[in-house]
Amino acid sequence: MEASAGADHPHGEQSDTHGDLLMAPEQMLDLARRAAELLVERNESLSADDAWDGEFREGLAPVLAGEPPEEGRPAAEVLERAAREILPYAARLDHPRSFGFVPTSPTWPGVLADFMAAGYTINVATWLTASGPSQVELAVIDWFRRWLGYPEEAAGLFTSGGSAASVDAFVAGREAAGNPERATVYMSDQSHVALRRAAMIIGVPPESVRTIPTDDEFRLDMDALRRAVADDRAAGFNPIIVSANAGATATGAIDPLEAMADYCESEGIWLHVDAAYGGFAVVTEEGSGLLRGIERADSIGLDAHKWFFQPYEAGCLLVKDASTLQDVFGIRPDILQDTIWGANHPNFADRGIQISRSFRALKVWMSVQVFGMAAFRRAVSRGMELATRAEAYVRASPVLEVMSPASLGVICFRVKPEDSAMTEEAIEQANRNVLARVFWEEPALMSSTMLRGTFSLRLCILNHTTTWDDVRETLEAIERFGREAIAAP
Numbered sequence: 001m002e003a004s005a006g007a008d009h010p011h012g013e014q015s016d017t018h019g020d021l022l023m024a025p026e027q028m029l030d031l032a033r034r035a036a037e038l039l040v041e042r043n044e045s046l047s048a049d050d051a052w053d054g055e056f057r058e059g060l061a062p063v064l065a066g067e068p069p070e071e072g073r074p075a076a077e078v079l080e081r082a083a084r085e086i087l088p089y090a091a092r093l094d095h096p097r098s099f100g101f102v103p104t105s106p107t108w109p110g111v112l113a114d115f116m117a118a119g120y121t122i123n124v125a126t127w128l129t130a131s132g133p134s135q136v137e138l139a140v141i142d143w144f145r146r147w148l149g150y151p152e153e154a155a156g157l158f159t160s161g162g163s164a165a166s167v168d169a170f171v172a173g174r175e176a177a178g179n180p181e182r183a184t185v186y187m188s189d190q191s192h193v194a195l196r197r198a199a200m201i202i203g204v205p206p207e208s209v210r211t212i213p214t215d216d217e218f219r220l221d222m223d224a225l226r227r228a229v230a231d232d233r234a235a236g237f238n239p240i241i242v243s244a245n246a247g248a249t250a251t252g253a254i255d256p257l258e259a260m261a262d263y264c265e266s267e268g269i270w271l272h273v274d275a276a277y278g279g280f281a282v283v284t285e286e287g288s289g290l291l292r293g294i295e296r297a298d299s300i301g302l303d304a305h306k307w308f309f310q311p312y313e314a315g316c317l318l319v320k321d322a323s324t325l326q327d328v329f330g331i332r333p334d335i336l337q338d339t340i341w342g343a344n345h346p347n348f349a350d351r352g353i354q355i356s357r358s359f360r361a362l363k364v365w366m367s368v369q370v371f372g373m374a375a376f377r378r379a380v381s382r383g384m385e386l387a388t389r390a391e392a393y394v395r396a397s398p399v400l401e402v403m404s405p406a407s408l409g410v411i412c413f414r415v416k417p418e419d420s421a422m423t424e425e426a427i428e429q430a431n432r433n434v435l436a437r438v439f440w441e442e443p444a445l446m447s448s449t450m451l452r453g454t455f456s457l458r459l460c461i462l463n464h465t466t467t468w469d470d471v472r473e474t475l476e477a478i479e480r481f482g483r484e485a486i487a488a489p
């Protein structure tokens with residue numbers, strides 16, 4: 001749009017600012033080429049670098065704070081600054097030894113898809129604004145639907161991540177229950193905080209979220225769930241949602257999905273399955289066996305930015321019955337009245353909390369087109385295999401002990417005490433020391449968690465470039481540090 005020009009311009013002269021924010025095609029290409037070069041160089045040197053780098057605020061703020069410049073600077077210089085002064089100071093989550101938290105390891109077509117989608121200025125709010133992209137989002141959601149074993153009437157949408165997916169799911173669950181007063185929500189003591197937050201967002205306060213205990217393998221205890229629901233009903237509460245884990249973040253634990261589905265069906269309670277990190281195991285034979293029953297849930301959240309090798313953000317929610325989302329979120333404002341093309345042309349803005357939406361499905365679509373599903377299946381299997389091998393290594397180690405067995409690419413363990421006289425406090429301190437030494441002295445990034453109050457080291461092995469040597473050498477370092485930590489308390 002032309003900027004208005006005239007007498008009221010601060011400089012009192014005719015001004016035509018058209019084009020101030022444009023670049024010449026040659027310069028665009030040069031910059032894009034340079035950006036691509038920087039990324040490819042970074043990826044080439046990735047495994048030789050450490051999995052983590054970072055800096056304290058005192059170090060960063062002097063370089064990266066201050067007023068924005070009034071006049072622009074040379075673009076190549078700005079790009080180099082980003083590549084030199086900003087982007088390296090972060091965890092390299094796609095490093096082959098990035099085992100902390102839940103990492104991702106994006107494929108290049110996925111990265112380029114984000115670039116293309118941004119460059120084409122795609123807004124997947126409505127069919128009218130984005131028919132091709134909407135069709136691809138439908139198609140990719142349909143892949144996920146079939147992998148999960150959901151029926152034809154199932155539908156879904158891409159979200160920023162698992163947190164947003166659980167909010168959308170919980171809103172649908174609450175409305176399906178008729179939005180009753182004194183609503184209660186159930187989840188295990190291993191459930192992700194995102195689910196507690198989702199409950200709070202839909203108006204179920206923390207004191208109405210029932211934390212159900214888990215068994216030896218951190219799976220929700222069905223009897224405890226039955227008792228909690230029965231007690232709540234007797235006390236006048238209205239149970240509306242049960243949330244199951246299909247890959248709890250700390251341990252990879254999978255709740256008894258079939259039993260939970262049976263129970264929720266008989267009680268008329270919405271069953272959500274949080275499969276944010278673990279869900280894509282369904283593309284493998286082993287994983288789909290482990291997650292059997294997931295297809296009976298009313299809603300499933302899963303993150304392609306975890307175990308499906310995509311850049312952030314690529315969360316996803318599927319519901320078994322499309323109308324449960326559409327009835328809740330399909331509010332048609334007058335401003336969008338031109339976009340209603342009927343049921344066969346869904347507007348993704350009618351399925352969740354976002355109206356303007358980036359085209360996240362493209363990254364999944366492009367990377368699967370390029371590599372094919374066989375490669376994705378192998379890549380997902382690899383994480384499970386490596387975690388199982390890590391478990392065997394830990395079991396055979398004189399220094400380490402398993403805290404939770406390998407499940408969906410996650411294993412928890414710790415350095416064990418040499419003699420039984422060592423206090424729990426001293427064992428924890430020794431393990432914290434080991435974690436710190438891995439952090440500062442090893443190229444690997446590992447994190448820890450508390451399992452029923454006990455400090456535990458944890459490896460999450462999901463990266464498609466990770467080799468057994470990466471895992472073994474990290475475990476060897478942990479053993480080495482462990483011996484020293486235990487010997488010198």
Ligand SMILES: *Cc1c(COP(=O)(O)O)cnc(C)c1O
Binds near residue numbers: 163
């Ligand atoms: C990561 C994760 C979440 C939260 O998802 P975000 O994408 O980080 O919002 C929820 N549940 C589980 C099991 C997760 O692993």
